[in-house]
Amino acid sequence: MARNILCSSPQPSEWVKGKVIGSGSFGTVYLAMSKATGSLFVVKSAESQAGLQSLENEVDILENLDSPHIVKCVGQEGENGDRKFNLFMEYMAGGSLADVAEKFGGALDEGVIRLYTREILHGLKYLHKNGIVHSDLKCKNVLLGLSGNIKLADFGCAKRLKNSSSTQSCNSAGGTPLWMAPEVLRNEGLDFAADIWSLGCTIIEMATGNSPWGGNFSNPMAAVLKIAQCNETPELPRQFSKEGLDFLAKCLERNPRKRSMAEELLHHPFVSGKQEYRNTSEEDACSPASVLDLGLYEGDDESEESSDGSERLRRIAFSTSCRGEEKRTSHRRRHSHRHLNGSDLVSSGNWVTVRTG
Numbered sequence: 160m161a162r163n164i165l166c167s168s169p170q171p172s173e174w175v176k177g178k179v180i181g182s183g184s185f186g187t188v189y190l191a192m193s194k195a196t197g198s199l200f201v202v203k204s205a206e207s208q209a210g211l212q213s214l215e216n217e218v219d220i221l222e223n224l225d226s227p228h229i230v231k232c233v234g235q236e237g238e239n240g241d242r243k244f245n246l247f248m249e250y251m252a253g254g255s256l257a258d259v260a261e262k263f264g265g266a267l268d269e270g271v272i273r274l275y276t277r278e279i280l281h282g283l284k285y286l287h288k289n290g291i292v293h294s295d296l297k298c299k300n301v302l303l304g305l306s307g308n309i310k311l312a313d314f315g316c317a318k319r320l321k322n323s324s325s326t327q328s329c330n331s332a333g334g335t336p337l338w339m340a341p342e343v344l345r346n347e348g349l350d351f352a353a354d355i356w357s358l359g360c361t362i363i364e365m366a367t368g369n370s371p372w373g374g375n376f377s378n379p380m381a382a383v384l385k386i387a388q389c390n391e392t393p394e395l396p397r398q399f400s401k402e403g404l405d406f407l408a409k410c411l412e413r414n415p416r417k418r419s420m421a422e423e424l425l426h427h428p429f430v431s432g433k434q435e436y437r438n439t440s441e442e443d444a445c446s447p448a449s450v451l452d453l454g455l456y457e458g459d460d461e462s463e464e465s466s467d468g469s470e471r472l473r474r475i476a477f478s479t480s481c482r483g484e485e486k487r488t489s490h491r492r493r494h495s496h497r498h499l500n501g502s503d504l505v506s507s508g509n510w511v512t513v514r515t516g
Contacts, residue, residue: 176202185213185315190250200233203246213315214246220291220314228282230302230312251310253303256365260298265368269403272365275301276406277430278309279358284421286311287351292318294349295334296357298364318349336383337370342415344387352415355424359393359410362403366396402429 174191181188186205193200205211214235221232234247253259256275260267267275279301286293293300294316302312316333334343340356343349360371371393376382385391392411395404406429409419425431 174200174202183313183315185210191247199250199252201248201250203248205244205246211244214244216317217246217314220317220319224285224289224291226282226285227308228278228285228310230310248312251302251312252305253307255312256298256301256303256309256361259303260365260368267365269366269398269400272362272403273430274307275309275365276358276362277425279311279361280421280425280430282309282311283351283354283358284425286317287354287421290320292320292349292351293354293357294318295338296354297335297338297361301361320350336379336386337372339386340415341387341413344383350415351420352418355410355418355420356415359407362407362410363393363396366399366403400429402427405429 173194175194177190177192179187180190180201186203186207189202189204191200191202192198203214203217205214218232218235221229230251231249232246233249236245236247237243256267279296283293283296293311293314295313296311300311300313302310304310334357336344338357338360340353343353363369363371372382372386373394376385390413392413395407399407406424406427409424409427412418419427
C-alpha cells in the first residue's frame, strides 16, 4: 500500500511566511521557511469557504499518495478559529512549466517537451492506477525541480472515482475551460480520458506559448460552447514532428472511448524514443481506461523506469535558451496583440479554474 505522506504540521511559531509566489481560485501561495531547519516549503492559504473546500479536497487526495511525480503535502493547520486554512507543500524551485516557458522565450523546444510529457504521463499513470482524475492539468499546475524533475500539483479539482461506475457525474467536476475535455463540458461524465485531453492541450501550451484554442473567442462562454459542441480540436503546433502530431492526435481524440490512455502513450515514440509505436493491449496496460479496470495497487514502480528520462531532463531542461531572438520576438508580438484587445482572455492566468458542487 502507498504510505501516508501527511506528516505532523509545523506550528505558526516554527515557520516564517515569505513573499507571495502565486495565487489561485482557492487563495494565495507563499514561500515559507522552517525556523528549526532553515528549509523552504510552500504555504497555500485559503480564507473563503470555497477556498477551504478546495484545499481540504487537496489534502484528501494527497494524503495517501506517494510518487516521485506528485507534489508532496507536508502538513496543514487552521488559524483564527479555522477561519483560515494553511496547507504546507514541498517547494519546487523551478516554478511551473508556465513560468519556465515564459522565461525561455514563450515556448519550449520539442526535445524538452518530449521529456516533460513523459514525466507528466508517469504522474497520470500513477494517479489513474489509484482511481484519481486530476481534472485541471495545465502548465501552471506542473512544477519543475532544479534537477529537471517534473511533479503534478494543484489537486483542488481532483476526483477519486468510485468503483461502481466507469465515469463520475460532471455536476461536481471542475477545471479550467480551455483545457477541459469536450465530454466534461457537455456534462457527460468524468473519467481518466479527460486528463489525456488536458495533456494534449498542455503540450500545445508548451509548444506555442499560448493557451489551447487561441484567442478567437469574444467571451469565455463562447469558448466553452465551441469546445463542447464542435468537431474540431485545438490548432496543432506547425513546427512539430510527425511523431509529435501523431501523439497529439491520440490525446485530442474527441471520442473519449477511443482516446489513448497514459500507459499506452508511454510506448509512443514521441516520449519513448522507440522507432515503432506499439499499441498496448488491454491485457498489458497498467493504466486503466476506466475505473472498472482498477485493481489493488501495491506501490509505485515508476522511479526506475523513468530514471533515464529524469537524467535527460537534467541535461537539457534549459536548452530553450538557445532558441534565438526570433521566437522571443514572435512571442512579444502575440502578447502585444492580446493587450491591444483590452484583456487577455486566453492565458492560463486569466482563465479561472471553475469548481462546481
